Amino acid sequence: MSSLLEVKDLSYCAKSRGTLFKREQSFKLEPINFELQSGETMAIIGDNGSGKSTVAKLLVGAAMPDSGSIILNGETMQPGNIKQRCLKIRMVFQHSQSSLNPGLTLGALLDEPLKLNTEYDGYERRRIIEETLVKVGLMAEHAHFYAHMLSEGQKQRVAVARALILNPEVIVADEPFAALDPSVRSQTVNLLVKLQQDLGVGFIFISHNLGIVRHISDRILVMRHGKVIEAGKTDVIFNWPKHDYTKKLIYAYQSLSKR
Incomplete structure (x- = not known):
């Protein structure tokens, strides 16, 4: 069976400019490889600075790799x-509050990606927005709400x-909880x-919370200093x-x- 997602020899190097009081810093993501099957959850764990969020940015196109390839359903x-990336691979961010425009209703927020990436008319877009809100446990009427009218849990549902x-x-979730x-x-x-x-x-689920990782993931990648140091099925990694x-x-x- 072919994989849903294949990451082959993906590498990245970033440098921050030095200042009078701060040295130039660099981060290097070593070539990494992994596969993801349809309906599977893969967790990426590791300390801050290990490269977890960098992998997420590369997958969704927020950063460009120096080398390697990302193959989805056999298509590079x-x-x-x-x-192409926006349609196929989407991201759930950690801080839902800062990722939601306070000046737009939830309906307008959800309408933006549909306007930019599809040919649906206004009626069809409204139908999709209402169905999606219900799908994540909200009401269709929430399309008329603003972000400040929601609880933190509801905001995260909007992000989903x-x-x-x-x-x-594929959905990439970077510390969503x-x-x-x-x-x-x-x-x-x-x-x-x-x-x-x-x-x-x-x-693809990025988290420090190993309790949640153990509960929802099928496989785990362990990262440190930009390298994958261990990978395997969740029960094998934990035991x-x-x-x-x-x-x-x-x-x-x-x-x-x-405790």
């Missing part, structure tokens, strides 16, 4: 073809709706699990970690979960 994603609105094949309290976080996790079961999309760094992460999680 062209680095300069933003529309915006990712789903173009019917993508970090700003949510535990009860709302649990509801949002269950929502994503249900959406994946219903829609069959592939999920039989090989790399010392992975063992440190897993043992720290197990110690906390026993």
Whole structure:
């Protein structure tokens, strides 16, 4: 069976300019390789600065790789073809509040990607917007609301709706639950699990929360200093970690979960 998503030898190097008081800094993402099947969730874990978010940016086209390829359903994603990437791979951001324009209604927010990327008329776009809002556990009437009228959990559902609105094949979620309290976080996790079961999309889930990672992921990539140091099925990584760094992460999680 062919993979939904194939990442081959993807590499990236970024440099920040130095100043009088700060040295020039650079980050290098070593060539990485992985595959994602339809309906599968792959989690990427590691410390801050390990390269997790850089991988997310490369996948959605927010950054251009220095080399390597991203292949979706056998089709190579062209680095300069933003529309192609926008239709196929969508992102859910960590801070839903800052990613929602406060001056637009939710309907207008969700209408933007449809206007830019489809040929649907106004009636069809409204139908898709209302159906998508219901799909993420909101009401069709929420299309007339503004972001400030929503709870944090509802804002995150809108962020999920915006990712789903173009019917993508892969969703990249970069720490989507970090700003949510535990009860709302649990509801949002269950929502994503249900959406994946219903829609069959592939999920790439970036998180520090190993409890959620263990609950929702099928496979795990462990990253450190821009490298994938270990990869495997979730139960194997948690029960039989090989790399010392992975063992440190897993043992720290197990110690906390026993308290």
